[in-house]
Structure formats: C-alpha cells, structure tokens
Amino acid sequence: MIVGLTGGIGSGKTTIAKMFHELGVSIYIADIEAKKLMNTSEVIQKELIEAFGKETYKNGKLNRSYLSNIVFNQPEELKKINSIVHPRVGQHFKDWYAARSNEKYIIKEVAILFENDSYKQCDKIITVVAPIEERFRRIIQRDNTTREAIQGRMNNQWSDEKKITLSDYIIHNEDLEKAKEQVAKIHQEISVFR
Template sequence: MIVGLTGGIGSGKTTIAKMFHELGVSIYIADVEAKKLMNTSKIIQKELIETFGDETYVDGELNRSYLSNIVFNNPEELQKINAIVHPRVGEHFKSWYHERRNEAYIIKEVAILFENGSYTQCDKIITVVAPIEARFRRLIQRDQTTREAIQSRMNNQWSDAKKTALSDYIIHNDNLAKAKEQVKKIHQEILLNSEKI
C-alpha cells in the first residue's frame, strides 16, 4: 500500500515522516531523491544544461543558487525543471517500492503531491497542516530566508483547504506530542486497513 504524505512548505512533513519511520515504516522522501538524481543522472544533467545553460552545473555539481534565481517568482521556469526531474523521480520510486512491496505500507513524502498529480497513485493520503505563522517561523530559521521568498513558494502550492478536502487523514502539527499521538493512531488504522485488503 502506498500512502502519500504531503503538506505546505514549513508544515513539518519531514518531522512527521520521521515519526512514521520510528514506527518501522519505510519512507521515500521525493525531494531528497530528486536532489540526488539531479547530481547523479546523466539524462537529467544533459536536459537541464540544454534548457538552462552550462552554468546549471559547476564541476559536475548542480548549481542550486543559479537555478533558484531562475525559478524565483517564475512558475513557467519551475514547470520546466519539474518536467525534467519528476518523471525520473517517478521511475526511481517504482523500483524502490518494488523492493518493499511486501511491507504493510510505505510512505511517499512529496511536497507537491497534489500539484504534480502523483496523489492519484496513492492508496491513502495524509496532509500535514500547521498555523501559518509557525510555518513562517520554521522556514525563516531553517533556510535563513525572508517572508517574501517564503510567500512566493507558498503561492506555487495548493492551499491547505484544497489539499485536506482530498486527504484521508489530516495531521495538525502545532504540538509535537499531539502530532506523535495522531501519527500512532493513523499508523494503527492503516495497518488494520492493509490487513483487510
């Protein structure tokens, strides 16, 4: 069973994913795998250089700041990157999942699970939500960034209301102890459901 885990930027998806991992669940974090593939896949490298120029890589390493500047406030350019990277991440996930298909369920954590349409490949969906100010606080601290830069990234994502309407489970991540309780409850429910399939 594939369980999609998503949530707006700064909602604490990765923290929640770790809680599931502590319960023995295998986790696939799409953003982490995408970053790895952007540095290791010759096909991705070739297509990104053809699209954005030779400066996209410096000494074989992805030039993140160069690409970030291109996509900042530019959804069309972001779409171009996603069109190159996401299909390869999808293929990578399939082989990763194939090795774990006998597990009761796995979690695929994707920031833009709804936006890129991959939610249709999930059996269940969990959306993590958190108060907007808490999200700003986390991101400013984590990324040493500005409210404006965060807002720009938020504008490229679906609203919480739109996501939760299509989700099976919602985790309110404004208190770690309470979030952990919600994770345990959802874990038990999914295990029960997977036994019935």
C-alpha cells in the same frame, strides 16, 4: 499500499515522516531523491543544462541557488524543470517500492503531491498542516531566508484547504507530542487495511 504524505512548505512533513519511520515504516522522500538524481543522472544533467544553461551545475554539482532564482519566480520555468525531473523520480520510486512490496504500507513524502498529480498513485493521503506564522518561523530559521522568498514558494503550492478536501487524514503539527499521537493513531488505522 502507498500512503502519500504532503503539506505546505514549513508544515513539518519531514518531522512527521521521521515519526512514521520510528514506527518501522519505510519512507521515500521525493525531494531528497530528486536532488540525488539531479546530481547523479547524466541524462537529467544534460537536459537541465540545455534548458537553463551551463550555470545550472558548478563543479559538477547542481547550482541550487541559481536554479531556485529562475524556478520560483517563473511558473513556466518551474513546469519545465518538473517535466525533466519528475518522470525520473517517478521511475526511481517505482523501483524502490517494488523492493518493498511485502511491507504493510510505505510512505511517499512529496511536497507537491497534488500539484504534480502524484496523489493519483496513492491509496491513502495524509496532509500535514501548521499555522502560517509558525511555518514562516520554521522556514526562516531553517533556510535563513526572507518572508518574500518563502511567500513565492508558497504561491506555487496548493492551499491547505484545497489539499484537505482530497486527503484521508490531517495531522495538525503544532505540538510535537500531539503530532506523535496523531501519527500513532493513523499508523494503527492504516496497518489494519492490509
């Protein structure tokens, strides 16, 4: 069983994923795997350079700040990068999941699960939510960035309200202990399905 885990930037998806991992659940974090593939796949590198120029890679490594400046302010450019990277990440996930098919369920953590239609491959969906000001605080602390830059990234994601309507479970991630309790309850419920 594939359980999608999503939430807006700064909602704490990765923290929640770690809680599931502590319960013995295998976790696939799409953003991490995408970054790995962008640095190791010659096909992806070639296509990104063709689309965005030689500055896309610096000393053989992805120039994230260069790409971020292009992508997060121009929705068409974001679609272009997604069309190059997402199909490869999708195939990578299929291979990863095939090796874990005997597990009760796995979690696929994807920031843009709904936006890129990945939710259609999931049997259940968990959305992580947190108050907007808390999200801003977390991201500024984590990324040393500005509210304006964060807002630009948020504008490329669906609202929590829209995600919630398509989700099976909602985790309110304000208090870590309460979040852990929610994770344990969901884990217990999902484990019964198989």
